[in-house]
Amino acid sequence: EAGVxxxxxxKIIEKRQSVAFWCNPISGHATLYxxxxxxxxxxxxxxxxxxxxxxxxxxLPKDRFSAERLxxxxxxxxxxxxxxxxxxxxxxxSSPYGxxxxxxxxxxxxxxxx
Amino acid sequence: xxxVTQMEGPVTLSEEAFLTINCTYTATGYPxxxxxxxxxxxxxxxxxxxxxxxxxxxxxGFEATYRKETTSFHLEKGxxxxxxxxxxxxxxxxxxxxxxxxxxGTRLQVxx
Numbered sequence: 001e002a003g004v005x006x007x008x009x010x011k012i013i014e015k016r017q018s019v020a021f022w023c024n025p026i027s028g029h030a031t032l033y034x035x036x037x038x039x040x041x042x043x044x045x046x047x048x049x050x051x052x053x054x055x056x057x058x059x060l061p062k063d064r065f066s067a068e069r070l071x072x073x074x075x076x077x078x079x080x081x082x083x084x085x086x087x088x089x090x091x092x093x094s095s096p097y098g099x100x101x102x103x104x105x106x107x108x109x110x111x112x113x114x
Numbered sequence: 115x116x117x118v119t120q121m122e123g124p125v126t127l128s129e130e131a132f133l134t135i136n137c138t139y140t141a142t143g144y145p146x147x148x149x150x151x152x153x154x155x156x157x158x159x160x161x162x163x164x165x166x167x168x169x170x171x172x173x174x175g176f177e178a179t180y181r182k183e184t185t186s187f188h189l190e191k192g193x194x195x196x197x198x199x200x201x202x203x204x205x206x207x208x209x210x211x212x213x214x215x216x217x218x219g220t221r222l223q224v225x226x
Contacts (some may be wrong), residue, residue, distance in 0.1 A: 004157070042118070042156070042203055042216025068199070079131060091157065095212065103214070105157035 002026065004106035006092050012112045018080035021109045025074070025094030029104075031055075032069055034077050035091040037108070041093055049075065082113045116141045118204050120217035121185075127194055127224050135189040135220045137178075137204035145206040147171075147187040148214070152201045161202070182206055186224045 005024040013019050025032050030051050035043035047064065050059040051072035060067065064083070069075040079086055089108040121136040137144060149161040150169070162171030167182035176191045187204060204217040 040218065042205070042218050043214070043218070045213050048213065086118070093158075103158075103160060105159070105213075107157045 004092055004104050004111055005108035006090075008109055008110075009107070010110045011081055012114060013081055014079070015084055015113050016081040018078065019082055019111060020076055020078045021090050021092075021108060021111075023075045023092030024078070025092070026104055029094035029096050031095045032075050033093040033095075033103070034067060034075070035093065038090040039088070045079070071102055078112075082111075084113050087111055087113045116143075116145070116208050116215050117157070117215035118206055120202075123201075123219075123221040124219060125220060125222045127222070129163050129196055129224055129226050130193045131224075133189070133191040133194045133198075133222065135202055135204075137187045137189065137217060137220070138206075139185050139187065139206050141185075141206055141208050143208040145208045147178070148205040148207070149187070149189050150203040150205060150216075152203065153218070154200070158181050158203065184214055194222070196220055196223060196224045196226055199224045 007022050010095045032049045034046045036046050037043040046060045047057040047067045049069040067077045089110050093103045093105045095103050095114045117140045120137050133148040148163045150158045152158050153163045162173040164171040164180040171177045178187050178189045200222050201219045203219045205214045207214050
């Protein structure tokens, strides 16, 4: 079984620029999550999708962050404009519908904002 | 709000030593508790879980018992190996949601 694919692996941008991250979940997994992991902290949920609908985006900074999951498969997370404090690892995870806690995480995208 | 507190690292041990990584939690509902592990360059992996009080989760020689009276879920292993070197995260999920709340992580370094 292929894992959760994320790209790019690393990204360095200047503040006020925009950036996008891509995630391809495990085939058939209905639920997709984006987490933000700042250095020295645990991951924090940004947004959760069930198929192509948003379940929870309460911690997504909507003035600069956006995410979509077209056709209920892969997903894109965008930051525009980026701030220094957005430097973090962005983790994507997926799980099958109805399977409690059956998360599979991707390896993440490390973003550095300079 | 709901939160998880882990002991700070790094934890440095010799091979075959006994491991304990402390984790305590605060939750308003009835949480499920987890340990995740992150090996260098890899994504987070579920190590073990417990969904109700007094449950013991176990995997790969690691164990943790859900202690409601002390609100704890300490991770233990009787004899660590160099290959266990990684960052370990304690996490909880409350009220049948699948949103995870993580601790800050504890780095374990095992030397031969």
